[in-house]
Amino acid sequence: MLTRIDHIGIACHDLEATVAFYKRTYGFDEPHYEVNEEQGVREAMLKINDTGDGAASYLQLIEPIREDSAVAKWLAKNGEGVHHIAFGTDGDVADEAAGIAGKGVRVLYEAPRNGSMGSLINFLHPKDCHGVLTEIVQKP
Amino acid sequence: MLTRIDHIGIACHDLEATVAFYKRTYGFDEPHYEVNEEQGVREAMLKINDTGDGAASYLQLIEPIREDSAVAKWLAKNGEGVHHIAFGTDGDVADEAAGIAGKGVRVLYEAPRNGSMGSLINFLHPKDCHGVLTEIVQKP
Numbered sequence: 001m002l003t004r005i006d007h008i009g010i011a012c013h014d015l016e017a018t019v020a021f022y023k024r025t026y027g028f029d030e031p032h033y034e035v036n037e038e039q040g041v042r043e044a045m046l047k048i049n050d051t052g053d054g055a056a057s058y059l060q061l062i063e064p065i066r067e068d069s070a071v072a073k074w075l076a077k078n079g080e081g082v083h084h085i086a087f088g089t090d091g092d093v094a095d096e097a098a099g100i101a102g103k104g105v106r107v108l109y110e111a112p113r114n115g116s117m118g119s120l121i122n123f124l125h126p127k128d129c130h131g132v133l134t135e136i137v138q139k140p
Numbered sequence: 141m142l143t144r145i146d147h148i149g150i151a152c153h154d155l156e157a158t159v160a161f162y163k164r165t166y167g168f169d170e171p172h173y174e175v176n177e178e179q180g181v182r183e184a185m186l187k188i189n190d191t192g193d194g195a196a197s198y199l200q201l202i203e204p205i206r207e208d209s210a211v212a213k214w215l216a217k218n219g220e221g222v223h224h225i226a227f228g229t230d231g232d233v234a235d236e237a238a239g240i241a242g243k244g245v246r247v248l249y250e251a252p253r254n255g256s257m258g259s260l261i262n263f264l265h266p267k268d269c270h271g272v273l274t275e276i277v278q279k280p
Contacts, residue, residue: 002166004189005145005197008225010272018270025243025269026142026227048227049144050192057189057197059147080271082222085148087166087188102163129165130158131220132150 001035001051002096006088006137007045007060007116010089011075015063018080019044022059038113040069045116055088055139060116086125086135093138098123105129112138143193145149146228146277147185147256151215155203158220159184162199171201178253180209185256195228195238195279200256224263226275233278237262240276243270252278 012018022028031044039062046059062083064072074083089096097107106125115121118140126133152158162168171184179202186199200207204212215222229236236277237247246265255261258280 002168002188003247005148008145008222010270012270021270025240025245028142048142049197051197057191081266082148082225082272085222100165105165126221130150130152130161132222134162 001032001090001137002087003090004051004055004088005057005101006055006086006119006135006139007058008082009060009062009084009086009135010081011062011064011071011078011083012080013075015042015044015061018063019046021044022061028059032117034116035065036114036116037065039071040064040066041071043116051088053088053137054089058116059136060086084133084135086121086137088137088139093122093136095122096136097124100124141230142227142276143230144191144195144228145197146195146226146259146275146279147198148222149226149275150203150221151202151204151211151218151223153203153215155182155184156202158199158203158265159186159191161202162186162201168199172257175205176254176256176258177205179211180204180206181211183256191228193228193230194248197248198256200226224273224275226277228277228279231278233260233262234274236276236278237264 030118105128112120124134161273245268252260265273
């Protein structure tokens, strides 16, 4: 079951400048940084609020580290902006993805991959989700 | 102070079909519907989770009701997808917007306007927010 907005993924050209904007403008706290080599991105997770399921909602700022990464191609086409949204599940992400696939939505990975802060993730095809690239997240 | 992700605004061509997708695929509850004549949209608010500040996070599905509305023009250019993100404030939205304007971000309305479910809102210019149309929300 999906129990929260886990994060909003925002693609940017310059991670430090974008983090600085969010901290300066809104007073958000210092984020958690990490590199996801598989996705080809550096990212900053800014926690916005706790959620009723005992987890939290974040902004995920993502900057490509390779020109051939999916996010680099997306940025070249669209410019900076909201790249995807992510829902958190209270169960197993593989089971969640299988249940969603059974409703006719294409799941992008055959098996879950590594997401932010130790999570396991999968993505749903935006053409099956009214234009929204949608991620499913299982916290560690 | 901004204390939550209030909602993610998603533009769509057919509100009923998009609501049906979210309910069928993820099991989300029946939404709250309303029309915002000023914004030129019909909308459905799907509650996703409670938030630590005593409010909640929603998906806001929006369908234009006039061809000259901002959302209709955005849809014609971009197709269906994430249109804006919204943060909730625990204070007065006019004060919040003034504070943000003081940091060099353009605020779109001179005074707050009516948002979903009795809220007061304002918007920040996406070009000043790294490409993200950003809304500030004060709950009633």
